Amino acid sequence: MDPELVDRLRIDLGAAEYRASRVRALLGPDADAARLRGVFAPARRALEARGASPLAALVRLLLLGEPVDSREVSLALPGLGADGAEALGLIVPAADGCWTAGLSLNPVELADAITDAPIEWWIISDLDDQLRRGPARPDHVMGVGGATRSLVAQAPPRASRRSLDLGTGCGIVALHLARRGPVVATDISERALRLARANARLNGAEELIEFRLGDLLEPVADETFDLVLSNPPFVISPRDGAAPVYEYRDGGLSGDALAERVVTETPAVLTAGGTLICLANWETPWGGNGLERVQGWVAAAAASSGPLDAWIVERDRVAPSQYAETWARDGGARPGTPAFETMLDAWLEDFAGRSVVSIGLGSIRVRRAASGSDTVVHADQAVGAYAAEALGRGLDAAFAAGVAASRMDDAAVLGARWILDAAVSEEREHAPGEEAPRAIALTTDRPIARRVAADPLLAAAVGACDGDLSLVQIADALAQLLEVDAGAAREALVAGARELAWLGMLRPSDR
Numbered sequence: 001m002d003p004e005l006v007d008r009l010r011i012d013l014g015a016a017e018y019r020a021s022r023v024r025a026l027l028g029p030d031a032d033a034a035r036l037r038g039v040f041a042p043a044r045r046a047l048e049a050r051g052a053s054p055l056a057a058l059v060r061l062l063l064l065g066e067p068v069d070s071r072e073v074s075l076a077l078p079g080l081g082a083d084g085a086e087a088l089g090l091i092v093p094a095a096d097g098c099w100t101a102g103l104s105l106n107p108v109e110l111a112d113a114i115t116d117a118p119i120e121w122w123i124i125s126d127l128d129d130q131l132r133r134g135p136a137r138p139d140h141v142m143g144v145g146g147a148t149r150s151l152v153a154q155a156p157p158r159a160s161r162r163s164l165d166l167g168t169g170c171g172i173v174a175l176h177l178a179r180r181g182p183v184v185a186t187d188i189s190e191r192a193l194r195l196a197r198a199n200a201r202l203n204g205a206e207e208l209i210e211f212r213l214g215d216l217l218e219p220v221a222d223e224t225f226d227l228v229l230s231n232p233p234f235v236i237s238p239r240d241g242a243a244p245v246y247e248y249r250d251g252g253l254s255g256d257a258l259a260e261r262v263v264t265e266t267p268a269v270l271t272a273g274g275t276l277i278c279l280a281n282w283e284t285p286w287g288g289n290g291l292e293r294v295q296g297w298v299a300a301a302a303a304s305s306g307p308l309d310a311w312i313v314e315r316d317r318v319a320p321s322q323y324a325e326t327w328a329r330d331g332g333a334r335p336g337t338p339a340f341e342t343m344l345d346a347w348l349e350d351f352a353g354r355s356v357v358s359i360g361l362g363s364i365r366v367r368r369a370a371s372g373s374d375t376v377v378h379a380d381q382a383v384g385a386y387a388a389e390a391l392g393r394g395l396d397a398a399f400a401a402g403v404a405a406s407r408m409d410d411a412a413v414l415g416a417r418w419i420l421d422a423a424v425s426e427e428r429e430h431a432p433g434e435e436a437p438r439a440i441a442l443t444t445d446r447p448i449a450r451r452v453a454a455d456p457l458l459a460a461a462v463g464a465c466d467g468d469l470s471l472v473q474i475a476d477a478l479a480q481l482l483e484v485d486a487g488a489a490r491e492a493l494v495a496g497a498r499e500l501a502w503l504g505m506l507r508p509s510d511r
Contacts, residue, residue, distance in 0.1 A: 001198040005088050008079040010122070010202050016054035016076060019120045020109035023063070026055055038130035040064050054078075061091070062105045065131040067098035088198075090124075103195075104128050108144045108172065112179060113155045113392040119179075122202050124195050125170045135244070135332040139191040142248045144172050147279055151231050152176050153386065154277050154363060156396040164220060166230035166266065166278075168211070169248060171196030173229050178208040180227070186212045186219045189247045217265055224271045230278040234259045235327055236359065242346030244331045255354055256282045263297040263364055267305040270368040277365050281323075286355040290314070291379040298366060298377045307369040309403045311502075312379040313448075314362040320351040323359045365399060376406045378502055384449030394447025398504035405501035405508070413494045414472035417509040418465040421446075424505045426459055442505060450503045457482060457489060458496045467509040471497060 024032045031042035043064060047056055057076035060066045073082040073091065082099060085091045092102040106128075108121045125143035126136065142148075152173060163177040168185035169192050177183045178200075187193050193211050200206045212219035216232075235249040236256055251258030259280035266276045284290035291314055298310040318326075324347030325335075333340035369375065387394050405413065423444045428437040440459045442452045454462070457478055464474045471493055479489040500506040 001088050001194065003201055005080060005084045006198050006201045008084060009077070009088065009090075010204075012054075012077045012079045013058075013122055013202075015078075016058055018055060018058050018107055018122070020107040021118075021120065022055060023059060023107055026050065026059065035063060040130075061099070062101050065101055065127075067094040067096075067100045069098050073099055101127065101131060104131065104143050106143055110144075110149060110152055110172075110176065111389070113153065113157045113176070114159070114179065116157075116390050116393075119176075121172065121175055122199070123170055123172055124198055124202065126195075136246060138245055139189055139247050141170055141189070141192045141195050143170055147231055148172055150363070150386070151229055151277065151279055153391040154365075154395055155227070155229060155392045156275060157390075157393045160226040161271075162225050164225040164228040164269065166216065166228055166262065167232040168192065168196050169231070171199040171209070171211075173231065174209050175200065175203055175205055177227065177229065178205045181208075183209045184212060184220055184223070184225070185209055186214055186216075188213070188215050192247070216261060217269060220269060224269050224274070226271050226274045228266055228270065228274070228276040228278075230262055230266070230276070232258060232262050232278065232280075234262075234280050236281055236283065236323070236350075237327070238346040238350035240346055240350070243328070243343045246331070249327070249330070255356075256280070260297050263294065263366065264301045264304075267301040267308055267366055267368060270305075270366075272368055272370070275365065275367045277363060279363050280361075282360045283351075283354065283356045284317075284358045284360065286357050290317070290358065290360040291381075294360075294364065295377045295379055298364075299375065301366070302375040305368070306371065307373045307375045308377075309367040309369050309375070309399070310377045311365045311399050311402065312362065312377070313365075314360045314379070314381045315383060316361045317358050317381075318361070319358060320348060320356055324348055324351070365395070367399070367403075374407070376403050378402055378406065380502065382448045382450070384451075385445070386448055387446035391447055394504055397507065398447055398502060401504070401507040402498075402502035405498045405506075408508075410491075410494050413497055414475065414490055415470055416497075417467045417470050417511055418497060418506045419467045419509050420462055420465040421505050421507070424462070426454075426463070442500070444503065444505055447504050450505070452500070452503065452505075454496075455492075457484065457492060461493050461496070462500070462506070465506060467511060 027043050027046045031046045035043045054076045057072045061068045070082050089102050091099040094100040104125045104127050106123050108123050109118050112119045126141045160180040163183045165174040165185040168174050168187045174183050174185035197211050200209045233249050233251040237250045262278050282290045282294050294312050302308045324344050328343040423446045425443050427441045429439040430437050440454045442454050444450050460478050461474050475490045475493045479486040
């Protein structure tokens, strides 16, 4: 895209206050929420009650997909004009001398992982599903979806000397990484890189991001990075040609081999203490375990790259039929049509060929460990809600606490002073008239909502974890108070501390 035209566009968007917060104020929160779900009638009614303005014209043109005439385009984009907008591909001619959106240009609001403050961006991508009339093109470039938001939110809240966005797509992850320092952003799609470069210039980050074309780590061979974020095209797709191939979701490999490559190869480019966070899908074959397979990927990476710390979080597990239906719909097919049935059969046949019984969806966090350390790999099923705020900070702290607890021997766990996270609560279930609880649970809403069954020993011990006493002191005192064997109490609390550390409920004191 012509840099000069992108600069004119930036000036016009700024003058119109084309921001997510201003769009929400213009339409009202309910109508704007409906718009984001693809329901436009409330937004249209809201605009009818407002007067003409550059912002209203941009909303009609770019967010609602309505045709607008040249006068309205000039009102909305006075510096760029219709000719400039057409040259960028933002608008295309429509009937009766009007213009309609040719690309999506969304105002996007995301929380910054370092400051927790909302950051607003302008993101150009191919037309969103609700605006596109017909199937997506094979080199379709996605905008900012839920998966991307999740990945950005999970990033650790610290500066980076050098970051890598592996599979940049529209470039939103690279823009967030650029707030930490210089970034290299790679993609196998030339079209994605073209739009990502435009987005970097549009948002004033062009000098901080270097875009490179190539497959996975090929463009960054022999280089290292403090932080790598990746939302790769990990969707498991049949290779028989029955399903459409979209670059944004299909890495061209069979099964979950693309995710496996990201996990096994990327640790080689991490600096000491460097971190990879990626989103992935993985298969569970009949008689096997999907999480154990991913643990095997990490073990293979450690064998070639050196010791690693890893946390695998499975957010969901679905049946092959449900997975196939999701991605057949994503391609534009609808149930009951011949195209849908053909695609569904292709997916199910592909899964059957590998005896796949379920597919896991989640994230994988890998950190290069200190030389001479043992590799630590923790696999976790966690379907609770993510914390609404400071998710990256919370996940980073839980990861550090879990790894530290895993590396301690039993004596070290007992000798440590542990601190209970402020978000942890205790719930007790009583029958009317009963003095003793029939059940005790420890709960938290950060970084991931959890609920853990606890016995009176663990509940009492956790309540005493304020950093003043060592765990062995707590264990021995409670053993005497509860009249249980001291050795058994110590053993139980060692196991409990290790588990709660990974859940973000406990951390070892620095004392």
